Amino acid sequence: MGSTFKKPPQAPPLFTHTPESLIKDTERLIATSKALQDKIVKEVSVDNANFHNADLPFAQDDNKMSLESHIIGFYQAVSTDAKVRDASTEAEKLMDDFAIEASMREDIFKLVDAAYKKQKDDTSLDAESRRLLEKDRKGYIRMGLGIPAGPKRDRFKAIKKRLSELSITFQKALNEENGGLWLTPEELEGVPEDVVGGLMKGKEGTPSEGKLWLTFKYPDLFPTLKYCKNAEVRQKVFVANENKCPGNVELFKEAIILRDEGARLLGYPNHATFRIEDKMAKTPKTVDDFLGDLRKRLAPGGLKEIEKLKELKKAETGKADKYFLWDHRFYDTLMLEKEYQLDQQRISEYFPLQSSISGMLNIFEELFGLHFVKIEGEHRDQISETGKGADIVWHQDVQVFAVWDDEGEGGGFVGYLYLDLHPRDGKYGHAANFNLQPGFIQENGTRRYPATALVCNFSKPTPKRPSLLKHDEVVTLFHELGHGIHDLVSRTIYSRFHGTSTVRDFVEAPSQMLENWCWTPSQIKSLSKHWSYLTPEYTKQYKDQATNGAPQPPESMPDDLIESIIRTQHVNDALFNLRQLHFGTFDMLVHEPASHEDVEKLDVSETYNKLREDISKLDGPEELGEDYHWGHGQATFGHLIGGYDAGYYGYLSSQVYSADMFYTVFKKNPMDGKEGRRYRHTVLEKGGSQDEMTTLEEFLHRKPSTSAFYKDLGLE
Structure with a gap:
C-alpha cells in the first residue's frame, strides 16, 4: 500500500446532504428524466426509432442519475441522523415509484421495441449496446407491457409500487432495530471480556441496575451464542433474536402473495419462474434439482456431525439427547478449541x-x-x-x-x-x-x-x-x-x-x-x-x-x-451448508406455490421453522413442547425482500463456480500475478456487460463443472 499522494483526476463524491436537499435532489433527478422521456416520445417515431435515438439517451440519463441516486439511497444505511435516514428512505421510495412509472410507459416501449427489431441489421452496434437494448426491451415486457392496457395492467403497476414500499419498510425496520435483553454479568459467564466490557450498564435505582444490555447486533449476539456457558441464556438470546422486527412478519407474507399475483398476471406459473429465467440457472427446476441433490449429499454428513457434537455436549453436561439451535455455535466453537486446538482469542x-x-x-x-x-x-x-x-x-x-x-x-x-x-x-x-x-x-x-x-x-x-x-x-x-x-x-x-x-x-x-x-x-x-x-x-x-x-x-x-x-476449514461444513440450504429451499418454496390460494393459505413462520428442522436436523423449541410459531426468522431475512427473492440459492450455486475457478487456476499458486491480472481482465472487468456464462467459460477455457465444489465439501 502506497503512501505517495497524487491528486486523482476526479473529485470524490460529497456527503453534505440534508433531509431537505435529499428530497429536492431526488425531485430534480426525476423531473430531468421525465422531461427526457417526453422529449424522445415527441421527437422519435416508431418508423425512425433506432438504438441511438430511442434507447441510448435513456442509458446516458441512467449513467448521470446513478452518480447521485446511489448516494441518496445510501444514507438510510449509514447516517447517524434519523431525519436524514428517513429522508433517504422517502427519496428511495420516490425514485422507485418513478422507475416503475417509467418502465411501464407504452409509448417508450414501442420505440425501444422498434429499435430492437431493427438492430439486427445495424453493424455499427457493439456487443454491450446490443445487450443493453435486449435487456431494456425485455425489462418493459417484464414490467407488464405484454399485458393489454386496462385493469390487469393497472393492477400489475399497483403491485409493483406496493412491493417497493414493502421492501423499503422491511429493511428500515431491520436497520433501525434496537432491541436486546437485560442480563446479569453471571448470566454472561464465558462471554469474552472485550464484549461484556463494551455493553451498556443499567442505571442505578432502575430494575436494570446491575445488569447489562445485550443487543442483537452481531458483535454482541455471535460471541454470546458462541461462548455463553449458560444454555438457558443462549436459548433466551437465540429465540429473542428470531422474534425481532415482528412488524415484518405481515410485510413478508404480503410480499410473497403480491409477487405470486404479479407473476401470474405476466403469464408465469409463479414468481420463481419469472425471476430465474434471466439468471444462469434459467428455470426453477434446475435450481430445485441442484438444491435437492445437494441436500441428499449433505444430509448424512450433517447427521454424523451432530452425533459428534452431541458427544461433546454429553461430556460437558452429562446429557445430550437433544442438540438445539442455540447449542450449535457454542459446541461448534468448543469442538474447534478442544479437538482442533483452535484458540479464537489468541x-x-x-x-x-x-x-x-x-x-x-x-x-x-x-x-x-x-x-x-x-x-x-x-x-x-x-x-x-x-x-x-x-x-x-x-x-x-x-x-x-x-x-x-x-x-x-x-x-x-x-x-x-x-x-x-x-x-x-x-x-x-x-x-x-x-x-x-x-x-x-x-x-x-x-x-x-x-x-x-x-x-x-x-x-x-x-x-x-x-x-x-x-x-x-x-x-x-x-x-x-x-x-x-x-x-x-x-x-x-x-x-x-x-x-x-x-x-x-x-x-x-x-x-x-x-x-x-x-x-x-x-x-x-x-x-x-x-x-x-x-x-x-x-x-x-x-x-x-x-x-x-x-x-x-x-x-x-x-x-x-x-x-x-x-x-478447521471443513469442520461441521455439512451443517453450515445445510443451514444455507434451508434458506435457499425456503426461498424457493414460498416463491413457487402450486396455486395462488396455496400462497395465501401458507403459514410462513411454521413453514420456515419446520423446514429448518427437516433440513438442518437441529432441534428447536418444538422439541420442548412449543408449536412451530415460536419464532419468525423470515422477518429478519433482509435478502429475500432486498433482491435475492427466488435467488438465495445463488450463494450455493456461485460456490460451484468459485470452487471451479480457484482449483482450476489459483490453487497451485494463489499469488500468481499473471493469472490474477487475467482474472481481473476476463472476469471482473466485464461486470454484467456480457452473458456471465460466457465470462466464466472464457476464464476456465471450458464449461464449468461441479466436481471441485463437491470435492471441497468432501462429497466426491
Missing part, C-alpha cells in the same frame, strides 16, 4: 483490523496490479470540491482510499474505496458492499471512475487494545472487499452493467473465490501481525497486561496456530 490477537486491511490490500495490489493510497488530513481538503475534507465522508470513522493501477497496468486512476467498519445506532447491521457511483463511458468519450463502500460491523478499538478480528471476520472482510474490487476494476460502457451488476446467481462467485486466500498458510501469515507490535503504546499495554512477565509473542502468526486454522 488467533484474533494476530488480526488487528487495521493491519489486516493493509495486508488484504497488499494481496490485491500484487494479484491485480493495483495501488491503494489512503487519503487523510490535508489531502482530504485538497481533493474535496468544497475544500473541506470532512465533506467527502459520511462519518468521521470512515477511511478513504484512492485506487490506482500500478505501472504494469498503465498507472491510471481506478476509483475510490471507502471503509466504514464499526457499529453505530441506525446503521446497516450486516457486512455489505455498496456502490456509491458506478463507472461508465461519458458522452464525451472520457471515463467516469467508480466509488464503492464497504459497510461492516466489527468491534471498536478500546483504549487498551485495537479492534481485533476473529478468523471468520477476516473471511467476511475479504469477501466484501472482493465485491469492492469487482466494483472498482470493472470497465463497462454503461453504468447498468458496472461491477457487481451481474445476475444474482453469479454475483457472489468472485468474492467467494477470494475467500480461499484466507485459508492459504502463506496468506494467513502475510495478513497477520500481533497487535502488541502496532505502536510503542500497544507494546507497553501488552507488557503491562502480560501475566508473570510472559514474553511478547512473535510478530507474525506462528505456524502451529496457522495449522490449527487450516485444519
Whole structure:
C-alpha cells in the first residue's frame, strides 16, 4: 500500500446532504428524466426509432442519475441522523415509484421495441449496446407491457409500487432495530471480556441496575451464542433474536402473495419462474434439482456431525439427547478449541483490523496490479470540491482510499474505496458492499471512475487494545472487499452493467473465490501481525497486561496456530451448508406455490421453522413442547425482500463456480500475478456487460463443472 499522494483526476463524491436537499435532489433527478422521456416520445417515431435515438439517451440519463441516486439511497444505511435516514428512505421510495412509472410507459416501449427489431441489421452496434437494448426491451415486457392496457395492467403497476414500499419498510425496520435483553454479568459467564466490557450498564435505582444490555447486533449476539456457558441464556438470546422486527412478519407474507399475483398476471406459473429465467440457472427446476441433490449429499454428513457434537455436549453436561439451535455455535466453537486446538482469542490477537486491511490490500495490489493510497488530513481538503475534507465522508470513522493501477497496468486512476467498519445506532447491521457511483463511458468519450463502500460491523478499538478480528471476520472482510474490487476494476460502457451488476446467481462467485486466500498458510501469515507490535503504546499495554512477565509473542502468526486454522476449514461444513440450504429451499418454496390460494393459505413462520428442522436436523423449541410459531426468522431475512427473492440459492450455486475457478487456476499458486491480472481482465472487468456464462467459460477455457465444489465439501 502506497503512501505517495497524487491528486486523482476526479473529485470524490460529497456527503453534505440534508433531509431537505435529499428530497429536492431526488425531485430534480426525476423531473430531468421525465422531461427526457417526453422529449424522445415527441421527437422519435416508431418508423425512425433506432438504438441511438430511442434507447441510448435513456442509458446516458441512467449513467448521470446513478452518480447521485446511489448516494441518496445510501444514507438510510449509514447516517447517524434519523431525519436524514428517513429522508433517504422517502427519496428511495420516490425514485422507485418513478422507475416503475417509467418502465411501464407504452409509448417508450414501442420505440425501444422498434429499435430492437431493427438492430439486427445495424453493424455499427457493439456487443454491450446490443445487450443493453435486449435487456431494456425485455425489462418493459417484464414490467407488464405484454399485458393489454386496462385493469390487469393497472393492477400489475399497483403491485409493483406496493412491493417497493414493502421492501423499503422491511429493511428500515431491520436497520433501525434496537432491541436486546437485560442480563446479569453471571448470566454472561464465558462471554469474552472485550464484549461484556463494551455493553451498556443499567442505571442505578432502575430494575436494570446491575445488569447489562445485550443487543442483537452481531458483535454482541455471535460471541454470546458462541461462548455463553449458560444454555438457558443462549436459548433466551437465540429465540429473542428470531422474534425481532415482528412488524415484518405481515410485510413478508404480503410480499410473497403480491409477487405470486404479479407473476401470474405476466403469464408465469409463479414468481420463481419469472425471476430465474434471466439468471444462469434459467428455470426453477434446475435450481430445485441442484438444491435437492445437494441436500441428499449433505444430509448424512450433517447427521454424523451432530452425533459428534452431541458427544461433546454429553461430556460437558452429562446429557445430550437433544442438540438445539442455540447449542450449535457454542459446541461448534468448543469442538474447534478442544479437538482442533483452535484458540479464537489468541488467533484474533494476530488480526488487528487495521493491519489486516493493509495486508488484504497488499494481496490485491500484487494479484491485480493495483495501488491503494489512503487519503487523510490535508489531502482530504485538497481533493474535496468544497475544500473541506470532512465533506467527502459520511462519518468521521470512515477511511478513504484512492485506487490506482500500478505501472504494469498503465498507472491510471481506478476509483475510490471507502471503509466504514464499526457499529453505530441506525446503521446497516450486516457486512455489505455498496456502490456509491458506478463507472461508465461519458458522452464525451472520457471515463467516469467508480466509488464503492464497504459497510461492516466489527468491534471498536478500546483504549487498551485495537479492534481485533476473529478468523471468520477476516473471511467476511475479504469477501466484501472482493465485491469492492469487482466494483472498482470493472470497465463497462454503461453504468447498468458496472461491477457487481451481474445476475444474482453469479454475483457472489468472485468474492467467494477470494475467500480461499484466507485459508492459504502463506496468506494467513502475510495478513497477520500481533497487535502488541502496532505502536510503542500497544507494546507497553501488552507488557503491562502480560501475566508473570510472559514474553511478547512473535510478530507474525506462528505456524502451529496457522495449522490449527487450516485444519478447521471443513469442520461441521455439512451443517453450515445445510443451514444455507434451508434458506435457499425456503426461498424457493414460498416463491413457487402450486396455486395462488396455496400462497395465501401458507403459514410462513411454521413453514420456515419446520423446514429448518427437516433440513438442518437441529432441534428447536418444538422439541420442548412449543408449536412451530415460536419464532419468525423470515422477518429478519433482509435478502429475500432486498433482491435475492427466488435467488438465495445463488450463494450455493456461485460456490460451484468459485470452487471451479480457484482449483482450476489459483490453487497451485494463489499469488500468481499473471493469472490474477487475467482474472481481473476476463472476469471482473466485464461486470454484467456480457452473458456471465460466457465470462466464466472464457476464464476456465471450458464449461464449468461441479466436481471441485463437491470435492471441497468432501462429497466426491
